Amino acid sequence: MLQIAHQRFTCQECGRCCRRFLVPVTPLEIEAIAKLPWPPGECPTRDFYCSIHGHAFFRHDAQNGDCVYLDEHSHCRMHAVFGAKCKALSCRAYPFEFLATFPGEVTAAARYDCPAVLANSGHHTEHYRSDLEEILQDSQLHLGKGFTAEELDGLTRESILVLCEFLRKSIFEPDIPVNALRELARRLERLGRPFVNDVETLKTVLPSMRDKALRETPPATPGRTWPERIRIRSKLLNCLRYDCQTGDFSWRTRLRQATLALKLFTGHGNPNDFDSRQPDSPFAKARIFDAKTWSTPVSPEVWDSLRRCLATRLESLQFFGRAYYGATFFKGLDELLEIADSALALARLNAAATHLGHLEPADGDYAVALIDHCHGKISN
Template sequence: MQRLERLGATFLNDHKTLEEVLPSMIEKARKDTAELLRPGLSAFSRAMFRQLLNAYCLRDEEMLDTGIQARVNKAWQICKNIFGGGNWRTFGQEHPNFPVREAKIFRKPDKTPPSPEIWETWRRFVSIRLECFQFFGFAYYQQPFFSGLKALLLTYPVALAHARVSAASQGRKELASADVEYAVASVDHCHGRSPRLKFKFSRHSENYFTGERFPALIADLGLQ
């Protein structure tokens, strides 16, 4: 991603040259990423990711009571989630009624990887956004192309965390298609639409997980 960003728009618009060099760039990126896929996020980095998760879980449109007590309760739930606790059901009725801490979002990879078909819903979500250019500019808080693309790729770890909570709430460790469908629905509800994601702290969270922190995040979540 950073290599493409440094090449600039002129190179990326040269389709003939891009077709020639892109395969080798992708192969090198795969090798580099494999070397970086090592767990090791700090407690602060994990809290940053949970803060990003909060933005995708919150459903302010369901908050009928806007009094001081309700706002204090929501702020308390947000803090609990940032530090690994809480229950997402307090943010919206579509979320599982399950303690997030018990879901163990950060874990070692499963011995038996799930079937690739399980993630088909997420792949369709990303493909449609890419094909329709619904990931930057007006579609994503007036963000430039690469910033929007990075945010779109971050929906994978966000969706994985959602799916983990969904599976754990049903007493399963293994993910199922229904878990990913719930995760993608939650992500799609907010991505480019949530007022919270347009604030600077969301841009900061997205930028924080670029470079080496992104593969470290994937590794800490347990690559699926």
């Protein structure tokens, strides 16, 4: 059974996914693509893939950074000549990510690093059911075996679904900060599996437990201690580095990136030096650890995409197990709800380069696209 997360998406044909990301291609696909009978003079290149750390990806043009099959109108040449079905699975499936969850169940969720998903514009994702079901039959798609007993943390399917649905609904209540929900999740973990698995009691007590967590959780002020600062800086750095992957893994590029990473890690440098698509502002100017940064109220519009992104992960269960480095349920949940801290820091970074002083929805969107792109990966 395929469960599709409630989102909206219609491709805007912007070509971002074919420019910005390294798109994987399997050995079987390489073989098939190499044999495509291009009309004379139309084949862009026969040298279409590169290997990085033992994995193959579509090669990017050295001049403009686009996938070698992308044309000047942001359309795929392979698609134009041979149709969608000849493309690699990664190209056909994007922006959807699949995860085998419980026996006989698979979820599909669209990624927020696609501008159309981020903007919540277009068809409801259910519109793509037949396409997604066809992709599910593709032999190149490795779904895994679903959650292991260890990943489930001793919880039943029903208790996980009840808890995730409660958190998903709470995410959309603007008066409930995400850190209070994180505290609620931590309290539930401490109460133990028998408590959480008692679904009827759980349903009854969740609202009052949430309100208590809300009253007792101080406002988030990450960065008060050095370990916290190191943790947040490492997360930001990972996001920036991952978003800037170009396929150029020469020692010269790696050395340059390592030097820039060290600078950012110590609170200096400029993310734009990593990649010209990143905010052009000295890292220090964002003041991500200023108490004012955390205490200034942010308008609900800024976090619209963040709330939707968290809700999608909760609905699709794509935040633990194979979707997050094999993490157990509670560990994955804690890491997911911690996203809000990194998102604020990244949004401040973007705001520092544009409209210093206040956050706009574009800053929240920048942060969410970057974080969702990097938060765990489902590897095929």
